[in-house]
Amino acid sequence: MMREYRTIEEVAGPLMLVRRVEGVKYDELGEIELPNGEVRRCRVLEVNGKNVLVQLFESAAGLNLSNSKVRFSGHGVELPVSPDMLGRVFNGMGEPIDGGAKLIPEKSFDINGTPINPAARYYPSEFIQTGVSSIDGLNTLVRGQKLPIFSGSGLPHANLAAQIARQAKVLGSNEKFAVVFAAIGITFEEADFFISDFRKTGALDRTVLFINLASDAAIERISTPRMALTAAEYLAFECNMHVLVILTDITNYAEALREVSAARKEVPGRRGYPGYLYTDLATLYERAGRKMGSDGSITMIPILTMPEDDKTHPIPDLTGYITEGQIILSRELYRKGYLPPVDVLPSLSRLKDKGIGDGKTREDHADTMNQLFSAYARGKEARELMVVLGEAALSPVDRLYAKFADAFEAEYINQGFYENRSIEDTLNLGWKLLSILPRSEMKRIKPKYLEKYWKASAEA
């Protein structure tokens, strides 16, 4: 028999203090029954003697201190899982909201997961072709990687994420593939964009959606990504599927975390975010990967909007320290009309080196990538100098570099959201653009590749 308590002492913001409880455990899931019979969920944040501090997942409106009842479930927050989750829509707490039949769970998992033993991980090294040149060619995504998109308000990160979800494939394989999508505090329109895009392309049948909209309770957002990742872990490591997880928007998640931290009167770190934001984000992001004993994988693309496009803001900053690279969108390129507006220089994929090259993409990939990067960097510098001092101030070579930078943006980065380029096309395009420059500038390319590909590209 579950005990009920009518000893709620205090409710402030998302927190509630319950007195004189017995046997309640840290991190336990609880239920609050309101006088009108409505039931809301909560979680134990602190046990202190006979008192427990509880965090609500929903709003406190209508809560009555003397007539509400609290019950504790004896276990943490769990998500029931089953292969039938594919194609279904859930709310931020893991309850179906698509009007479909109730899920018959096969298992139930604690949403916090458990850390993967680093000795049991496989190093991600399988190339994923996204069909986007600026990613495949320069910031290559591999299976089991966590690669966030750093965006700003008003930039088309949703289109890019949808394009990746639509086009991503591993060359020469026909394995089971699924998408887990978590909407964390985004608007209805944005969520609808993803859902209708998935529907249009027929991807919806292999997608699990967790939706917490801007109008839903902010505190629920702390659970939403964990729900999604628990579902992803089940599909990847129990059902051996290759799962792509899209989390949008992490900024909203961090803000919900700050709200709870502030309500607990914790000592804040930078910009009022709790000092444990890094650790907390890490427990989300680190759930991506591949591990021994399972053929599946979790590849994660978290999306976050940088406040004021500031990369040093704690949320993108700490994310960058945990994830294996970042794709940064540029407002300048977007204004020029180049889509997707990936700012390739500060973007980075840390795992690319082991996912490219002979047998994976092509032998010349690494060299041309480095050459394109340094050529574009120099071209941009030359272009800036040209603005200040005029074209005449540049050396002839720098003038070519400036021309290269323009062409690179217009042809390589710019491809639109519906063009799907093969890796061959991307690499050949790179060679074509490099041929704008004199051959003696190709310092980063091995002579044998220069021999093999330079001529071909010059003829083309």
Place this chain on the structure above:
Amino acid sequence: MVEGKIRKVSGPLVVAEGMREANLFDVVHVGANRLIGEIIEMHGDRASIQVYEETSGLGRGDAVVSTGAPLSVELGPGLLTNIFDGIQRPLETMREKYGSNLIRGIDEKALDRDKKWHFVPAKQAGDEVHAGDIYGTVQENEVILHKIMVPPKKAGTIVDIAEGDYAVTGAVGHLKLADGTVEDITLMQKWPVRVARPYRQKLPPVDPMITGQRPIDALFPIAKGGTACVPGPFGSGKTVVQHQLAKWSDVDLVVYIGCGERGNEMTDVLREFPDLVDPKTGKSLMERTVLIANTSDMPVAAREASIYTGITIAEYFRDMGYSVAVIADSTSRWAEALREMSGRLEEMPGEEGYPAYLTSRLAQFYERAGKVVCLGEGDREGALSAIGAVSPQGGDISEPVTQATLRIVKVFWGLDSSLAYRRHFPAINWLTSYSLYRERLEGWFSEHVSKDWTTLTGRCLRVLQEESDLQEIVKLVGMDALSPDDRLKLDVAQSIREDFLQQNAFLDVDCYSSLEKQYAMLHLIFHFADEGMRAIGAGADVEDVCNLPVHESIGRAKTIPEKTFKEEFAEIEAQITSQIDHLIKNAKEEN
């Protein structure tokens, strides 16, 4: 044994009552799962405990049992090539026994109790031994001879000792102490992690730790027994620099601590190192490596302990007379763990919420590095070099962890994101970085590499500094305003940056440069600089000098293998002279 009951649970912090008899810093078992924790504060009979595992499911009244001993590591054969978590639990063994995720409450011994090691005594019955003396040796693997030492603070007479195959806890012999009691001599000893292991004397570091990384060895060298830090924003290549140091440093052993960083990075080390060959021994690099992995998703309190676990293991090998490098990635995560515990303890925060004792804790850690004369006979000299990565928020090095670290360490390799965007790796900023060992190591370099090593590397730094001044002018008034001399200087500086400082960690031929090759490369670049000046002096156009085809050969010098570089470099040098001569001849004809 003291047993108490839980009163409060708040994240990794647990407060237990009835603990008056327990000692501070004792290890305790918490709850039914026997989670491992450590007492960090006592108030009356209430003990504040930091728990090294996830605490969900704990509640009031659960039992807390003290073990009566501080957090200690096991030291003995079996450490090498192994990977441990922050409190020295063996991760490979845990994977084999418990699956690929870390479940709670596992009490797995660090060293395998069943494995037998062949012990060869160096002493015999009747010998009198003191702390640090060597009982005998175990050939742990092809590379490392594990010396079994008399533990610190111990002395006596050997009763018996015999060669044979023993497990780490088996008695290889017996020792009679001064008070007459007889103890087993075992291959393993224990040591509390928060206490530095004793040595006889500390020495100033005078030998360089050669890393094979050109910007480090040539411009900002570190000494064996020295301390260094690598701060940099994300994406600037901290981890690659750390991995390179772990791979190529000319030390006997490396302890690599992954402290609150990515799981895949540890996996990378674990999978890659066994296949890499140590240029010094010709054997696998893994043979000399110990890994400590407490990744960011693993419990935060164990992260705090991980750097102490790592440095204690390193000290143990130092005591054998080895040169050891400790590489910690990243100390910022360690500081954050400290901050989190401090917050839960409701301490008054210092800067940015970090506890006031951050600096002193960091100083204690780095001060455990150094070159020492070890305890015991034979005046063995050991060295422990400590290199810590720092991850400043937003790349802003004015934050407390970086500043506290800079006050202690002697070498600063500042990584720069703007260099990283240009794919200039390693992205060590040559203007802000420094090494306080440069002068002290001068003697070694002039004796072992070349007399003018310091002159040449000093010239390198000066040219780079002049370049940055000249760049300011170019930005304002354009390239045309510069004198031919200065334009050549810019060209040489560019050559230093691109052809010397940039080093590709992923290219077999370039990832390690011997000091001889580094010297030859610099020599080549400055030979070009001097010859270029000669040409300009003789009336040649600076544009022509900068566009000489030999430039490309200098650019490819780094990809010339160690075996053949001497001949090929001589060839390039001859080309420089002949092409310059040609220029001068043409210039004279035109006039």
